[in-house]
Amino acid sequence: MHYFNVLVVDDEEDFLETIVKRMEQRKIDATGVRSGEEALDLMKKRSYDVVILDVKMPGGMDGIETLREMKKIQPITEVILLTGHASVETSIEGMKLGAFDYVLKPVKLEELLAKVADAIQKKDSQENKIRSAQINKVLRYW
Numbered sequence: 001m002h003y004f005n006v007l008v009v010d011d012e013e014d015f016l017e018t019i020v021k022r023m024e025q026r027k028i029d030a031t032g033v034r035s036g037e038e039a040l041d042l043m044k045k046r047s048y049d050v051v052i053l054d055v056k057m058p059g060g061m062d063g064i065e066t067l068r069e070m071k072k073i074q075p076i077t078e079v080i081l082l083t084g085h086a087s088v089e090t091s092i093e094g095m096k097l098g099a100f101d102y103v104l105k106p107v108k109l110e111e112l113l114a115k116v117a118d119a120i121q122k123k124d125s126q127e128n129k130i131r132s133a134q135i136n137k138v139l140r141y142w
């Protein structure tokens, strides 16, 4: 049984395989895809608690463009950006667009998992607020 799920988006196949495998070893429901387009297709079919998104992806959609579209499809899903030293500026832009946080490459798994935990807590708290507002709307303000 899984308590939450994570979508990992990175064009580097070795990195992607390693990170997904290591998450699965910890019984995390993790899915890996290599492009923004594939990630968006999946998000139209299934909801994710957290997305881990590389900001530098060649061809097609880059991380920031992907992030914008993700926020339209699943606004409450928290997105953690993966960035190199050269693209920290891009991650700052991403955070202004609603990304939860960023992690520098090379990724330290413990650091990443700690941020995933924080991101899930934030999403849960947001969902609780929304539910509470819906309950109030039905039961109090009629």
Ligand SMILES: [Mg+2]
Residues within 6 Å of the ligand: 010, 011, 012, 054, 055, 056, 057, 058
């Ligand atoms: Mg990349």
